[in-house]
Amino acid sequence: MSSMLRNPLRYQDFYVGLVLIALAAAGLLDIAYGNWRIGQTMGPEAFPQVAYIAILMAGVLVSTNACIGQHDSRQEDIVSVLVTGVIMVSGGVLLFLLVGRLGFTVTLASALIAGSSLLTREPLRHWKTTILLPILAAVVMYFLFVQLIRVPLASGWLF
Amino acid sequence: MLEALTDALSLALDPSVLMFVALGILLGITLGAIPGLSGDMAIALLLPTVFYLEPASALGLLVGIYKGGMFGGSISGITFGVPGTPGAAATTIDGYQAKLKGKPNRALHTALYSSVAGDTSSDLILIFIALPLAAVALKFGPVEFFALYAFSLLLISALTRGQLAKGVAACALGILLSMIGRDPIGGSLRMTFGMPELAGGLSLIPVLVGIFAVSELIVQVSKAWAAKSRAIVEDAKEKSKMFSDYDAAADKLPFRDFLKLWKATAIGTGTGTLIGALPGAGSSLAAFISYGLAHRFSRNGDEFGKGSMEGVASAEAGNSATSGSTLIPLFAFGIPGSATAALFGAAFILMGMSPGPTMVRDHSDVIYALFIILIYANLVNLLMGKVLLPYYSKMSMVQPRILLPIVFCLAIFGTYAAGNSLIDVWVLLGAGLLGVVLRLYGFPLAPLILGFIVGPGAERALRQSLLIGGEWSYLFSSPIAIGFYATALGLILLFTLLLRNKA
Numbered sequence: 001m002s003s004m005l006r007n008p009l010r011y012q013d014f015y016v017g018l019v020l021i022a023l024a025a026a027g028l029l030d031i032a033y034g035n036w037r038i039g040q041t042m043g044p045e046a047f048p049q050v051a052y053i054a055i056l057m058a059g060v061l062v063s064t065n066a067c068i069g070q071h072d073s074r075q076e077d078i079v080s081v082l083v084t085g086v087i088m089v090s091g092g093v094l095l096f097l098l099v100g101r102l103g104f105t106v107t108l109a110s111a112l113i114a115g116s117s118l119l120t121r122e123p124l125r126h127w128k129t130t131i132l133l134p135i136l137a138a139v140v141m142y143f144l145f146v147q148l149i150r151v152p153l154a155s156g157w158l159f
Numbered sequence: 160m161l162e163a164l165t166d167a168l169s170l171a172l173d174p175s176v177l178m179f180v181a182l183g184i185l186l187g188i189t190l191g192a193i194p195g196l197s198g199d200m201a202i203a204l205l206l207p208t209v210f211y212l213e214p215a216s217a218l219g220l221l222v223g224i225y226k227g228g229m230f231g232g233s234i235s236g237i238t239f240g241v242p243g244t245p246g247a248a249a250t251t252i253d254g255y256q257a258k259l260k261g262k263p264n265r266a267l268h269t270a271l272y273s274s275v276a277g278d279t280s281s282d283l284i285l286i287f288i289a290l291p292l293a294a295v296a297l298k299f300g301p302v303e304f305f306a307l308y309a310f311s312l313l314l315i316s317a318l319t320r321g322q323l324a325k326g327v328a329a330c331a332l333g334i335l336l337s338m339i340g341r342d343p344i345g346g347s348l349r350m351t352f353g354m355p356e357l358a359g360g361l362s363l364i365p366v367l368v369g370i371f372a373v374s375e376l377i378v379q380v381s382k383a384w385a386a387k388s389r390a391i392v393e394d395a396k397e398k399s400k401m402f403s404d405y406d407a408a409a410d411k412l413p414f415r416d417f418l419k420l421w422k423a424t425a426i427g428t429g430t431g432t433l434i435g436a437l438p439g440a441g442s443s444l445a446a447f448i449s450y451g452l453a454h455r456f457s458r459n460g461d462e463f464g465k466g467s468m469e470g471v472a473s474a475e476a477g478n479s480a481t482s483g484s485t486l487i488p489l490f491a492f493g494i495p496g497s498a499t500a501a502l503f504g505a506a507f508i509l510m511g512m513s514p515g516p517t518m519v520r521d522h523s524d525v526i527y528a529l530f531i532i533l534i535y536a537n538l539v540n541l542l543m544g545k546v547l548l549p550y551y552s553k554m555s556m557v558q559p560r561i562l563l564p565i566v567f568c569l570a571i572f573g574t575y576a577a578g579n580s581l582i583d584v585w586v587l588l589g590a591g592l593l594g595v596v597l598r599l600y601g602f603p604l605a606p607l608i609l610g611f612i613v614g615p616g617a618e619r620a621l622r623q624s625l626l627i628g629g630e631w632s633y634l635f636s637s638p639i640a641i642g643f644y645a646t647a648l649g650l651i652l653l654f655t656l657l658l659r660n661k662a
Contacts, residue, residue, distance in 0.1 A: 016600050037347045042625045044342035047618040051331040058328035072601035084381035085595045089588045115564025119383045129561050137565045151576040
């Protein structure tokens, strides 16, 4: 038995299970004490309740599996991927907000040039793909979204 | 029936539809061939275009991308040993070995022919099975429908990546996301956190594009940033020099030689079609099982893993044969059995059609047109493959760093264009982050999408059942429902054993 049980604190999946349990507990507490309209046989709260219970059981199973050594291997680049995710999402928000200030094409071309340059080792040496192509792509997308589809975007100082 | 068929023929054979099919195949092959990008991502990104195209053209584009992406994954696998899609991993085993032995052209042609053969057979099965099944499904009541929903949710949760607990959690999370907004029966608000913008619920496009495309883009950008993908591309470039120096004319595959591979192709086609029809099993599993079975029944089993054309044919036919059959549950019952089927389901919803048995009844012209498109898209794929195969391998050398920022911006503005709603953009970005977190911690994404799509239907069926029957035991009152529960449990047990053997 001692060889079967591992130290769960070493395994990422143990904490993943705990997070699932915490999420499910918060949801179930919200249903119990929050502003939910409760039905007699099966009200609007019942199906979310079933989903939270499923998450709770899954969390317990994931943690238990980690305790007996059955777990997914830890990805090495979690932090870098998460940081990239936060930066890209923030960039997406900024991009959308800047369209109203600088205009669609200028904002998009700037964003694409910045993105391509950041991902290229020597951006100026590869100017065709880091500067020229993004500008072309921005112009094509301007015609696609603004001229062809006529997406209502806030107009900026430029175009 | 005859009138619907005539309408369908005129819809499907319109030159513009043919053009969209060809464009879709080219796009699908390009994205499928670039490791990290996939046909599914392309379909997700192009979903908003269905608002602006005729239904037949939109379906032609999506079908083309799907079929092109299926085959595209094997091109980089055979040429560089880097499978472009997970489904092409089994093809890579022998395909890359064949290339190293100086037979890349034979391997690529074998993959193309077996892909088209598997795909076409699977499409025919879809056409002949889906319609009778849909007719049966029209007689289902809420008890049977709830059992069917439970069957699909259980199966996809358990089989997608083999870890039941994480699959169930992802599925439940998808169901919770679908519950945001108004309760479909009582109309009360749920989980809107006081935000009136969420009263209408989360839209399908931002959730799908965020979960599939944005999260994949974030992972790929992170890899490009860490110079890992650049290393793959440099490596691929280096290897492609070998390929470009190679005299392809001296390594042809006459069609009669391909016919000798009929047994391996038939095994792949049969296995892929069967597995593709099961919710959650997926093309990767189908390809590996086909490869294993062909190996088991081959007279030249020793050659497997050393560049065997039978290995390439069985794996590729198994991979591609899932493409038609994976749509069977969607057409017959309105339940998407895979991520791709979920994307097609979303496209139908955006076109104003409700996936399921009523769709076949109410929009027979469009559905028959889709069937025709599915068949002739294979022919277009074959013809384009014959002409463009020498150039396809070069497509897989397109560096992701060039495309990633463009695709990210397309995802943002495409989603905004679909609903002209700023909240959709925030949902897209939020779903993207959620998708990244789930990917990193080993959660499969397909159950989440399935939960999101079928959650409201499952809730409605369950609540209607309880209103009619009054107690939970009523859910087991129908023999069909009991059959679904028993089959789900049996299949989970069977595939758990198979997956363990595969591992």
